[in-house]
Amino acid sequence: MTMAIALELDQRSGRSFGGLGYPPNLPPARPTVPAPRHEGSLRESMSEAAIGAEDQLIARLRRGDEAAFVELVERHGPALLRVARMYCTESVAEEVVQETWIGVLNGLDRFEGRASLRTWIFRILANIARTRGEREHRQVPFSAFANPSADAEPAVDPDRFNPPGTEWANHWISHPRRWDELPEVVSESSETVAVARRAIDALPPAQRDVITLRDVEGWSSEEVCASLSLSAVNQRVLLHRARAKVRAALEQHLEMAR
C-alpha cells in the first residue's frame, strides 16, 4: 500500500474524534474520492467468525452494554498502555489510555468497520499520545516519516566474519551459540525478558514502534503498516534492524549467564 493512502485514512480517523491535528500539514482528504479498499483488506484477513464476533461486540457497545465495554477494556487495555508508554511518561500514558477509551466511546457511532476494531482503537491512541507527547516535548516517534536507511548499521559486528579476500571470506569466524543448549531457566527467565525490554527502549523510535507492535503485541505486518502509516518495505527494514539489535543484546546477556 502507498503511504499516501495510509495518511489519508489516518487523517480521516483523526477527524472523527475531534480534530486532534494529526498528521500535521497535510492537504485535506478529498471526500469525493471513493474510500480506499485497503482498510477492507485488513478485516478480510480476519476470519468470518472473528468479523461476526466483532460486529456483535460493536452492536452491544452501541446498545450501551456495560459487559461488552469491560470485555473490550480487558482485551485491549494492557496493550494500549504498553503502546502509550512508547510516546509518553508513565503517568501520562495512563491518562492517554483513559482519553483513548473516551475517544472510542465518542467515535463509536461513526466507526464504519472498514478497519478492524483494534486498528481503529490504536489509531485513536496514537493520535492522542502524539499530541500529549509533543506537549511534553518528548521525542515523538513519527514512523511514517522515518527514513530506515538513515540507520544502516550491519546486523552483526563485521569483525565476527572472516575479512574479504581471505578463505571463507564473510563467513563466521566462530559460530553463534545455539540457545536451545541453554537451560530453560536462563533463556526464559524474567531477567532475560527484562534485557529484551531494555533493548527495545534503547531503539530509535520508529524501530521501537514496529518491533513493539509486531513482536511484543503480535500484530500482523498489514496492521502495523496501516497503524503507523508505513510501506511494507519500510516496515520490514525497521523490523529487521530492531530484531538484530535485540538479538545482539540477548546474546551478550546469555553469554554472560553461561
Add this chain to the structure above:
Amino acid sequence: MTADRTTVEPMDCREFVEIVSDYIEAALAETERLRTEAHLAGCAGCRAYLDQMERTITILRRIADRDADVVAQRATLVERFRAWRDSRDTR
C-alpha cells in the same frame, strides 16, 4: 528453480544476517529464498543464528505475557461508560 541467465551467486553469512528477518517473514522472492535455504543447509553457524532470531521473537512475545496486568482503570472507565450511555439516552 528456473535457471537465470546469470549464475546465482551463493550466499555468504554476512548477507544471511541481513535477510534473516525477511526470511522469517516469508517476504523473500523465490530465488532469494532458495539461495537462503541453500546457504542454511550448509552452514551450522547461520542455522544457529536463525535459531537465535526465532528465540528472540519468542522472548519478545513474553514481554506482553508478563505485562498482562489487570486494568487498574477499570472502575473509572465503567463510570465513564455509564456517563456516555446516559448522555446518549437523553440525546
